[in-house]
Amino acid sequence: MRKLLAILIAGGLLLALSVIFASAENDGAEAPVQQTAPTQPPAQETSGGQVYYLNFKPEQAMQWDALAKRYTAQTGVPVTVMTAAADTYEDTLRSEMEKAQMPTLFQVNGPVGLRTWREYCLDLSGTQLVQQLKSDEFALRESGQVLGVAYAIETYGIIYRKDLLEQYCRLKDAVIAAPEDIDSFAVLRAVAEDIQKRRGELGVQGAFTSAGMDASSDWRFKTHMANLPIYYEYKAGDVNVSDAIQGTYLEGMHKLWDLYIHNATCAPTLIGAKTNEDALAEFALGEAVFYQNGTWAYDSLIQAGLTDEQLGMLPIFIDAPGEEEQGLCTGSENYWCVNKKASEADISATVAFLEWCITSDEGRKALAHEMGFVTPFKTFDEDYTADNPLHRAANTYLQNGKTPVSWSFTTIPSETWKNNVGAALLEYAQGTGDWETVRKAFVDGWAAEYQAANGR
Amino acid sequence: MERFIGKYWPVFVLPTLASFAIGFLAPFAMGLYLSFCDFTTISDAVFTGLDNYVRAFSDASGAFLHSLWYTALFALLSTVVINVFGLGVALLLNRRLPGRDLYRTVLFLPNLIGGIVLGWLWQVIFNGLLNPYGVTVVTGEWYGFWGLMLIMLWQQAGYMMIIYLSGIATIPEELGEAAGIDGASPWQTFWHVTLPMLRPSVTICTFLTLTNGFKLFDQNLALTGGMPSGRSELLALNIYNTFYGRAGWEGAGQAKAVVFCAIVVGIALLQLRLTRRGEVEA
Numbered sequence: 001m002r003k004l005l006a007i008l009i010a011g012g013l014l015l016a017l018s019v020i021f022a023s024a025e026n027d028g029a030e031a032p033v034q035q036t037a038p039t040q041p042p043a044q045e046t047s048g049g050q051v052y053y054l055n056f057k058p059e060q061a062m063q064w065d066a067l068a069k070r071y072t073a074q075t076g077v078p079v080t081v082m083t084a085a086a087d088t089y090e091d092t093l094r095s096e097m098e099k100a101q102m103p104t105l106f107q108v109n110g111p112v113g114l115r116t117w118r119e120y121c122l123d124l125s126g127t128q129l130v131q132q133l134k135s136d137e138f139a140l141r142e143s144g145q146v147l148g149v150a151y152a153i154e155t156y157g158i159i160y161r162k163d164l165l166e167q168y169c170r171l172k173d174a175v176i177a178a179p180e181d182i183d184s185f186a187v188l189r190a191v192a193e194d195i196q197k198r199r200g201e202l203g204v205q206g207a208f209t210s211a212g213m214d215a216s217s218d219w220r221f222k223t224h225m226a227n228l229p230i231y232y233e234y235k236a237g238d239v240n241v242s243d244a245i246q247g248t249y250l251e252g253m254h255k256l257w258d259l260y261i262h263n264a265t266c267a268p269t270l271i272g273a274k275t276n277e278d279a280l281a282e283f284a285l286g287e288a289v290f291y292q293n294g295t296w297a298y299d300s301l302i303q304a305g306l307t308d309e310q311l312g313m314l315p316i317f318i319d320a321p322g323e324e325e326q327g328l329c330t331g332s333e334n335y336w337c338v339n340k341k342a343s344e345a346d347i348s349a350t351v352a353f354l355e356w357c358i359t360s361d362e363g364r365k366a367l368a369h370e371m372g373f374v375t376p377f378k379t380f381d382e383d384y385t386a387d388n389p390l391h392r393a394a395n396t397y398l399q400n401g402k403t404p405v406s407w408s409f410t411t412i413p414s415e416t417w418k419n420n421v422g423a424a425l426l427e428y429a430q431g432t433g434d435w436e437t438v439r440k441a442f443v444d445g446w447a448a449e450y451q452a453a454n455g456r
Numbered sequence: 457m458e459r460f461i462g463k464y465w466p467v468f469v470l471p472t473l474a475s476f477a478i479g480f481l482a483p484f485a486m487g488l489y490l491s492f493c494d495f496t497t498i499s500d501a502v503f504t505g506l507d508n509y510v511r512a513f514s515d516a517s518g519a520f521l522h523s524l525w526y527t528a529l530f531a532l533l534s535t536v537v538i539n540v541f542g543l544g545v546a547l548l549l550n551r552r553l554p555g556r557d558l559y560r561t562v563l564f565l566p567n568l569i570g571g572i573v574l575g576w577l578w579q580v581i582f583n584g585l586l587n588p589y590g591v592t593v594v595t596g597e598w599y600g601f602w603g604l605m606l607i608m609l610w611q612q613a614g615y616m617m618i619i620y621l622s623g624i625a626t627i628p629e630e631l632g633e634a635a636g637i638d639g640a641s642p643w644q645t646f647w648h649v650t651l652p653m654l655r656p657s658v659t660i661c662t663f664l665t666l667t668n669g670f671k672l673f674d675q676n677l678a679l680t681g682g683m684p685s686g687r688s689e690l691l692a693l694n695i696y697n698t699f700y701g702r703a704g705w706e707g708a709g710q711a712k713a714v715v716f717c718a719i720v721v722g723i724a725l726l727q728l729r730l731t732r733r734g735e736v737e738a
Contacts, residue, residue, distance in 0.1 A: 091700055097497045116496055116704075215681055272683060273583040273592040416702055423685035430595055432684065453704060 049349030051079040054096055054103035056089050056334060057152075059299065060371040067366045071356060077349050093117075104342040104350040108148055109333045110410030111241070114140060115453065121147035122338040122347060128355040129336070129377075137406075138376035140335045148335030151358075152373040155394040155404075156224055156294025157328040158188075158314040159301075164289045165312070168195055168202055179312055185252065185319035189259055195289055196263040202289075206265035209288040211257075212274030213426040220276070220292050221257070222422030225316065226442070227329060227409040229253045232320045234408050241411045243450045247443040252318030254435055261429045264288070268429040280304060292316065294329075295390040298372070313393035315405070327397035331407025332376070413449040420445050491710040508711035512698075519686050520712060523694040530601060530690065531669030534608050538665045539658070541609060542616030547646070549617070550624050560621070563614035571674025578607050579679050593680060600680035600688030607675050612668065616661045623657030624650070659731040666727055670720050691716050 055064050061083035068079035082103075084092035089107070096103050097120070108114045114121065123145040124130050130146050133139055140148030165179045168191075175190045182188050192207040199205060211221060229249035234240055236248065261268040265282050276293075283291040284304035301311060315326050338350050357363035358377045367373050368384040374391055375384075385391075398404060412418060420441040427433030461468075486498070491508055493501035512520055549560055566574070582593040582603050593603050627650060635645045651658075673692035676682070682689035682697065689697070695716060699709030 094497055098499055119496075119500075213683075267590055269590045269595065270587065270592055272594040273579075414702060419701070420685070423683065426594075427684050430591075430684070432596060 049343070049345030049347070050077060051105060051346070051350045051353045052101060052103045053079065053081045053105040053353075054089075054093055054107070055081055055083040056107040058083050058085065059296070060373075063366060063370040066370075067357070067363065070362060070366075071353060075356075077353065079353060090116075102339060102342060104339050104346045105354070106337055106339060108140070108335050108337055110335065110407075111140065111142075112410065112412065112414065112453075114142065114147060114335075114337075117337065118142065118147060120337070120339050120341055122340040123147065124149055124338060124351075127351055128359060129351075132358060132377045132379050134376050134378055138332065148337045150332035150335050150376050151367075152334055152371075153330060153332050153376055154295050154374070155313070155328045155330045155390065156292070157316055157393070159283070159291045159293055159297065159390065160312050160314055161283065161286065161289050161306075161310055162312045163310050164202065164204065164286060168198075168289070171198065171201065179314070182314055183324050185255065185317035185323065188314070188317050189255075192259055192263045192290065203286070204289060205282070205287040207263040207289055208260050208265070209279035209282045209291045210264050210266045210274040211260045211271050211292075211429070212276060212279055213271050213422060213429070214273065214275045217274065217276035217279060218422045218426075219418070221260075221425055222418045223409050223412070224294070224329070225253060225256065225292065226412075226418070226421055227407060228256075228316055228318045228320070228405065229442075230408040230412070231329075231405050232318070240406075240408070243447065243454070245443060245446040247439060249318060249320055250439060250442055252320055254438070256316070256318050257425060257428070260292075269431065271429055272426055290314075295374075295388070295394070298388045298390050308389045311389045313390050315397070315402075325401075325403055327402030327404045328394050329407065330394055330404040331410070333407060333410050413446060413453050416452075417441075417445050417449040487710060488714060491707065491714045493710075494704075494707050496706060504707065508707040509715075511705070511708040512711045512715065519689065519694060520698075522687065523689045523691050526597070526601070526687075526689070527670060527672075527691040530604065530672070531666055534605055534669040535662055535665040537605060538609055538612050538616055539661055542613045542661065543620050543654075545613060546617045546620035546624060547650075550621060560614075560617070563617055565614065566611045567615045569611070572678045574607060574611060575675040575678025578603065578675075582679075594683035594688070596684065597687035600676075600683070603679055604672070604675055604688075604690075607679065608669070608672070611675075612665060616665065619657050619661050620654065623654045627653045655731065659728065662731060663724060663727060667720060667724055670716075670723070 051068075053064065053068070055061060061081070064081045064083070068081045071077065071079050082092075082096070093103065093106055106117070106120075108117050108121075124139075125146045129149045130139055133149065138150040138153075139146045140150070160179065162179065168174055169177055169179070175194050176182060176187065182191060195202060195204065195207040199207070212218070213221070229247065229252060230245060232249040232252075233245060233247075234242065261271065264271075265288050266274065279288075279291055279293075280297070280300055281304070282288045284301065284306055298311075302308075313328060315323075315328050317323050317326070320326070336354065338347060338354075340347075342350070357367060358375065359379050364380055364384045367375055368380055368386055372386045372388070374386050394404070421438065424433055424438040424441040428435055428438055490498060490501055492503060492505060494504045494507070495501035545563060549556055549563075553559070569577075579593060582599075586592055586595075586599075591599065593599050631649050631653070632645055635649050640648070671692055672690050673696070676688070676690045676693045677696075680688040682693055686694070686697075691712075695709055695712045698705050698712055702709075
């Protein structure tokens with residue numbers, strides 16, 4: 001009897017475990033997700049080339065899959081789209097490049113990513129991809145060659161709950177009359193601290209969502225927030241890359257970080273365990289008013305139950321001189337690269353596919369409406385613009401003559417620099433480190449990492 | 457029969473030998489070679505001599521050396537803790553207790569859960585428990601250290617218990633009886649009869665726990681990810697981060713892996729030799 005009981009319990013537990021395993025494996029991060037593999041090239045194939053696209057953005061995997069199928073049906077050229085699971089793109093790319101059938105189309109994340117893959121990048125000058133660019137800043141150049149082309153322009157800032165902020169404005173003695181009044185760090189701080197103080201009155205738990213330093217969230221700070229002092233320093237020095245950053249504007253980031261962690265939904269000591277999902281949930285549930293993130297978060301915000309009317313976006317202010325004229329942070333860190341080491345036929349098939357994507361009606365429709373990209377190409381006129389309140393906020397700032405902040409973080413010398421700055425920010429928040437550590441990671445770390453990456 | 461084997465031995469040996477060569481020897485040799493090369497993908501390697509080894513140890517932050525002693529300490533402590541606990545539970549569950557089989561099964565079960573799932577589950581549990589105190593499992597390197605220790609104890613003690621139980625089952629009962637008649641206390645019986653007879657089990661269990669402690673990766677990745685500032689990074693995770701996390705450092709990561717391999721093999725051999733020496737026959 002006892003044995004029977006033991007067997008039954010063990011069996012039951014095993015079953016439960018295997019269910020856990022099965023679901024864990026399904027969303028496991030290890031294996032790249034094979035999205036589509038058109039089995040046989042159709043008979044009318046002319047050039048003999050084929051396209052193998054290693055896609056970086058899991059959010060758009062299905063849409064790429066569908067677009068590839070349509071292209072194959074029309075032209076007979078086989079297009080395989082493979083999407084790397086979140087956070088494994090470099091690993092996947094590395095192993096795929098070993099194979100005989102290597103990706104013909106892949107992505108790098110700006111000048112630093114290019115350094116790893118420059119031997120594999122075809123010069124794209126002369127193709128439609130480059131000719132149709134609205135501005136040269138969207139081309140990734142190196143020694144006169146265009147080795148990569150941006151295809152999705154994104155914007156980030158401080159996303160706010162319009163309904164809650166307007167509700168705050170109606171409170172007695174509110175610091176501002178309308179959300180648009182926030183045009184500098186001083187005002188932002190006054191508003192945030194006031195909201196934090198009167199959180200009971202407003203029915204929120206904090207002004208800002210938790211500044212999670214878990215890996216799912218820390219890039220919002222170690223990369224995106226850190227962009228601002230870099231941007232202002234580049235702007236003051238009139239340069240767009242540096243081998244040694246001075247940290248002239250770092251004190252502004254110090255103030256902003258203090259504001260984030262002390263006026264949030266949780267104690268600063270707890271942010272090490274907070275994830276991006278936590279922040280998103282707090283924001284969607286109306287527990288916080290401000291959430292630093294970008295246009296890519298739009299779908300998640302809508303899925304979490306928010307509506308367009310509830311969303312707005314503010315610039316990230318760090319108390320820099322002249323920041324009243326500052327807009328949102330707009331740029332791209334994702335560039336298309338065509339694999340130089342692929343066969344002649346595959347290369348021309350790949351370039352043709354990309355040109356089709358940005359010039360044909362179907363391609364443009366897919367990119368703009370299905371994938372929701374704001375692209376840097378001239379071919380995407382008014383009929384082909386992604387439309388959501390976050391993109392609209394970016395446009396409004398632009399139309400009002402504010403200067404967008406460029407994505408200077410793409411020149412950060414290495415991933416290690418970001419990790420060290422992130423770690424120092426966390427330790428500062430926890431009270432296990434001081435701001436001097438952050439400054440060292442930021443300034444000294446930059447020079448050291450730049451040396452390590454370029455000096456050899 | 458012998459002639460048959462003499463004639464056809466290749467048929468039996470070759471498949472295994474071939475898979476061993478393809479799956480182990482070849483990658484091992486390639487890995488060794490790559491640790492002397494500068495490379496991005498393994499097909500475009502350029503020989504650079506000992507450069508990688510110099511870089512592995514001169515890592516500016518000293519992260520490699522830190523994770524070296526941090527891992528060694530973890531492996532040693534976890535070996536002691538897991539084996540003491542595993543053996544203790546085995547002795548307890550060797551008695552006639554009600555529900556004994558159920559306890560054995562339940563204690564063994566954690567071993568069947570994968571490391572990532574486990575690390576993540578315990579991260580949620582630890583953070584929930586620590587929340588009232590305003591700290592998290594990544595507040596400092598020792599939070600992660602003891603957290604990992606608890607996880608490994610919970611996961612492996614049951615496995616070691618099974619090995620110890622089967623070891624205890626092979627000890628002839630007369631030995632214990634004879635000791636009892638001679639007036640030995642239960643403690644003396646354990647110390648002078650049971651434990652020496654268990655030496656083969658001790659050898660295998662300490663080997664398993666020691667190497668597991670050194671090789672620990674999944675739980676480390678899922679529980680702390682090396683936070684804060686990489687100070688809870690065990691060796692395997694440090695190597696992984698060097699290889700995949702830093703452009704241009706693939707070779708240094710490979711060199712670290714070779715050093716790591718040498719350390720684990722060396723310690724395992726030493727440990728096997730030391731514990732075997734004390735094994736006795738009934």
